Amino acid sequence: MPEDCIFCRIVAGEIPSTIVYEDDHCVAFRDINPQAPTHVLVIPREHIVGMAELEGAAPELLGHLLMVAAEVARDGGLAESGYRTVINWGPDAGMEVAHLHIHVLGGRRMTWPPG
Ligand code: AMP
Ligand code: ZN
Numbered sequence: 001m002p003e004d005c006i007f008c009r010i011v012a013g014e015i016p017s018t019i020v021y022e023d024d025h026c027v028a029f030r031d032i033n034p035q036a037p038t039h040v041l042v043i044p045r046e047h048i049v050g051m052a053e054l055e056g057a058a059p060e061l062l063g064h065l066l067m068v069a070a071e072v073a074r075d076g077g078l079a080e081s082g083y084r085t086v087i088n089w090g091p092d093a094g095m096e097v098a099h100l101h102i103h104v105l106g107g108r109r110m111t112w113p114p115g
Contacts, residue, residue: 002047007099011045021072025064028072028104037107038076038083042069048100051089057100069102078106086114 001008009015010029017029020040031039042065048057066085073083083106088095 005047005097005099007041007043007097007101008047011043021068021075023068025061026068028068031103035103036084036105036110038073038078038105040072040076040104042072042102042104044100049098050095050100051087054100065100065102069104073104073106076104076106078104081106083107084110 001012006015010017011027017032019027019029021028021042024045026042026044028040028042031041044057044061044065046057046061048054054062069085073079073085076083083104086103086105087101088103
């Protein structure tokens with residue numbers, strides 16, 4: 001585990017977080033700086049850097065993360081109202097943490113295109 005990866009440290013329980021779902025493959029927790037009434041991050045337990053380094057990742061794991069994102073949204077009562085899933089990569093997208101994560105945002109009307 002990269003010592004300086006904040007999300008690996010959350011997985012390891014070294015940094016506190018509000019976990020809403022976890023299984024053998026992934027963890028979902030509330031974003032510390034929520035951009036919507038519901039803002040959850042779904043991450044693999046394994047340190048996958050992000051969109052630029054998916055080659056070594058199991059396709060099943062990547063699919064699983066998306067299914068968990070949908071489950072988290074459903075459990076959060078967002079299935080009817082809708083929600084947005086986002087993966088940022090690189091400076092133009094404003095990526096801050098280089099450990100793959102899916103944002104699940106909902107509970108307010110969002111604009112398109114994103115800012
Ligand atoms: P990104 O810009 O896609 O890399 O998103 C990183 C997200 O991680 C941001 O929305 C941050 O608010 C969030 N974040 C950073 N540190 C923590 C933390 N300790 N607990 C929960 N969320 C965090
Ligand atoms: Zn990591």
